[in-house]
Amino acid sequence: MLDLRDVQVVFDGFRALDGVNLTVPDGELRFLIGPNGAGKTTLIDVITGLTRPAAGSVRFAGHDLVGRKEHQIVRLGVGRTFQTSVVFEELTVIENLDLAAGFRRPLWTLARRRRGVSEAVAEALTRTGLEDLAGRSAGVLSHGQRQWLEIGMLLAQRPRLLLLDEPVAGMSKDERERTGELLTRIADDHTVVVVEHDMEFLRRHASTVTVLHEGRVLVEGSVGQVSADPRVQEVYLGRKASDVVGHRP
Numbered sequence: 001m002l003d004l005r006d007v008q009v010v011f012d013g014f015r016a017l018d019g020v021n022l023t024v025p026d027g028e029l030r031f032l033i034g035p036n037g038a039g040k041t042t043l044i045d046v047i048t049g050l051t052r053p054a055a056g057s058v059r060f061a062g063h064d065l066v067g068r069k070e071h072q073i074v075r076l077g078v079g080r081t082f083q084t085s086v087v088f089e090e091l092t093v094i095e096n097l098d099l100a101a102g103f104r105r106p107l108w109t110l111a112r113r114r115r116g117v118s119e120a121v122a123e124a125l126t127r128t129g130l131e132d133l134a135g136r137s138a139g140v141l142s143h144g145q146r147q148w149l150e151i152g153m154l155l156a157q158r159p160r161l162l163l164l165d166e167p168v169a170g171m172s173k174d175e176r177e178r179t180g181e182l183l184t185r186i187a188d189d190h191t192v193v194v195v196e197h198d199m200e201f202l203r204r205h206a207s208t209v210t211v212l213h214e215g216r217v218l219v220e221g222s223v224g225q226v227s228a229d230p231r232v233q234e235v236y237l238g239r240k241a242s243d244v245v246g247h248r249p
């Protein structure tokens with residue numbers, strides 16, 4: 001379980017997070033939305049140790065994460081994607097996965113590593129549906145395939161919690177649909193937190209949504225509950241709440 005209590009982040013006197021409380025149970029696919037500057041990326045940065053909160057607690061699977069270094073948090077099973085790509089274009093799909101898997105491997109296992117694909121890499125390849133592209137250079141992948149490779153690279157590190165920042169940005173309709181299915185399957189045995197602006201995507205794939213606004217949790221609930229809440233409508237000025245997070249079709 002991921003649990004944040006009264007988390008505050010202050011940048012030069014500005015409160016980017018102002019008392020965030022958030023609980024995500026194991027195995028949940030949680031969506032995080034909010035207008036620009038609401039604090040979504042800062043929230044992910046706090047969980048992954050990139051930003052240290054001025055106050056509050058961040059706990060995952062019984063561990064207190066505040067004060068730990070980023071690589072220690074990765075080792076506790078927390079993985080994230082960034083808005084900028086971490087794929088090496090000149091390497092093949094499988095080499096990228098293998099490299100990512102290596103980051104959690106102790107040195108002695110690298111030294112005695114056999115040739116061939118580790119179980120974590122093989123599983124990441126199957127899950128993301130990239131088997132047929134395993135030997136291709138990552139530079140030739142479509143935008144969607146590249147995003148799946150990034151998710152695969154996370155999976156290869158065997159995280160228990162995945163934090164994904166706008167995974168469907170720039171994807172075609174078909175690619176978005178496939179990604180939604182992929183995330184739903186990943187949440188069968190992982191906890192997944194997704195920052196996403198694509199409202200159509202939310203309608204199709206979200207169950208529980210947390211709305212952040214001005215560094216605080218404004219509303220949390222099902223897609224239906226959130227879309228019916230007048231505060232959400234107010235935050236997205238000029239838009240009907242149903243345009244923001246409408247009901248599933």
Ligand SMILES: Nc1ncnc2c1ncn2[C@@H]1O[C@H](COP(=O)(O)OP(=O)(O)OP(=O)(O)O)[C@@H](O)[C@H]1O
Binds near residue numbers: 012034035038043
């Ligand atoms: N390193 C930083 N120094 C100063 N201010 C920052 C820093 N990082 C973020 N902020 C500010 O904190 C607020 C929250 O930013 P954050 O990137 O978390 O928002 P967001 O909800 O992810 O927005 P977006 O949807 O635009 O990505 C913004 O006002 C931003 O300008």
